[in-house]
Amino acid sequence: MQDDVHDTLATYTDQYEIVRELHRVRPHVTYEVRFRGERAVCKLATHPEAELGREAAAMRYVAEATSVPVPELLAVGDDHVVARWLDAVPDESPARDEARIRALGRGLATLHAETSEIGWTGLVRPASAVDDPTEPPIETEPCWSDTLLALLDDRRRFLDGVGYGELAREVVDWVRANRELFDGAGDAVLCHGNYFGEHVALGSDAERVHVTAVIDFEHAIAAPAEWDYLRTVLPVFGPGADHDVPERVFREAYESVRPLPTGFDRRREALVLCLTLCYLRSLHLQRGDRDPAHAVARRSRRLAASVRERLAALRDQKHRRTDA
Missing domain, CATH: 1.10.8 (Helicase, Ruva Protein; domain 3)
Structure with missing residues (x-):
């Protein structure tokens, strides 16, 4: 895999350095690198199930069409993504309290509210098939049940x-x-799919805790918001949760921005x-x-x-x- 990351970066520049391996969970591995003099993250596919081109397309759209803070992409391919390093992103899942849970709820609802113009459900198309990053990179499906069936059949x-x-x-x-x-679940939005833990960085100011960065859109899909809501609350509030905040707090914060369907x-x-x-x-x-x-x-x-x-x-x- 070291050869793979060298080969990937050398495609773009000879000004690179592999600093350390950050995370290896199939179907990806991520490295901290120096890329053209900048601190960056390189994410590589390690398995055919990886879909990094789709993840890159979702991130580009979020960056262009919303206020949600995501890393700037420096290089993109079907099997790799290089993104500018963000100090705000935590190395591991941070401890959760009520203020952070509320910030997660508002943050997820903001992503949904600012992508509600998508208008149809579907899987994300790879970046190589998207000409305009300001347009939703979504394969058109007639209705949510069609998209859901395609996902489940996969x-x-x-x-x-x-x-x-x-x-x-x-x-x-x-x-x-x-x-x-x-099919009665309302309008489609861009669903992140893993909106919790180390994928969402939180900061605070004099007023309240807020989202400072969102990463890892590998499970992104255009679907009714309730799909993403549940993909968040099941792991955050399920067995083994590291806090005693009830789901009600998250839901109240979410619906303070956008009601559930x-x-x-x-x-x-x-x-x-x-x-x-x-x-x-x-x-x-x-x-x-x-x-x-x-x-x-x-x-x-x-x-x-x-x-x-x-x-x-x-x-x-x-x-x-x-x-x-």
């Missing part, structure tokens, strides 16, 4: 290779049979089902090359059991409504 293809393909098919089939539940609470469990399936795929992709196989298998069984339980509960709810 997860199903990956899970086929690790023994959970049939479970993924059950979820995809259920979503396809219940399209109308998802009508009917969100009715759709919540169905969306959590879809997200849990996505997390099952991420577990195998991200943990598969660094954790013992038995540990990955144990976590996989727990996640798969959660998917089955949620799917059974949703089916039961629908049967009860039908019988009534």
Whole structure:
């Protein structure tokens, strides 16, 4: 991989230096580098599932179309991104308190409010296919259920290779049979997909805590805001949370900027089902090359059991409504 990072940077300049490896979690590795005399971060693909061209397109659009602070891109390719270093970005997930939780809520809602003109759902196109960075780099899908099904079917293809393909098919089939539940979720916005932890830098002034930088748009997608809301609150407020702030605080802060779509609470469990399936795929992709196989298998069984339980509960709810 050292050869890869040298080859990548040498494509642009002979004025570079590899300082240190920062983070290695499949499908990426990141390095601190010196690039044309500047401190920078180089992110490289290490697996075919990486989509750095799409991440770069999302970052460019956010930089051009919103007030959300993101790193300046210095070099972009389908398998690499070089961005100017931001001192504000934390090395690890910071401790959370109520003020920081509220800042996260307002920050996520601001990203959504300032990208609400997108007008359609879809996956992000790679930067190489985008001519105008001020235009939404989004592949057009007829409706949210189409985008969601495309996303879940991609997860199903990956899970086929690790023994959970049939479970993924059950979820995809259920979503396809219940399209109308998802398609009433309101306008599409740019969803970050990982708006928590070390991906969001926070600072403070005399008034309050605020967002100073947002990085890692690798899971960006155009979708109803509730998708991104849940992708944030599930890890931030789920088991193992490092704080005792209730989700209510985050939601209040979010809705002080932008209300969640009508009917969100009715759709919540169905969306959590879809997200849990996505997390099952991420577990195998991200943990598969660094954790013992038995540990990955144990976590996989727990996640798969959660998917089955949620799917059974949703089916039961629908049967009860039908019988009534």
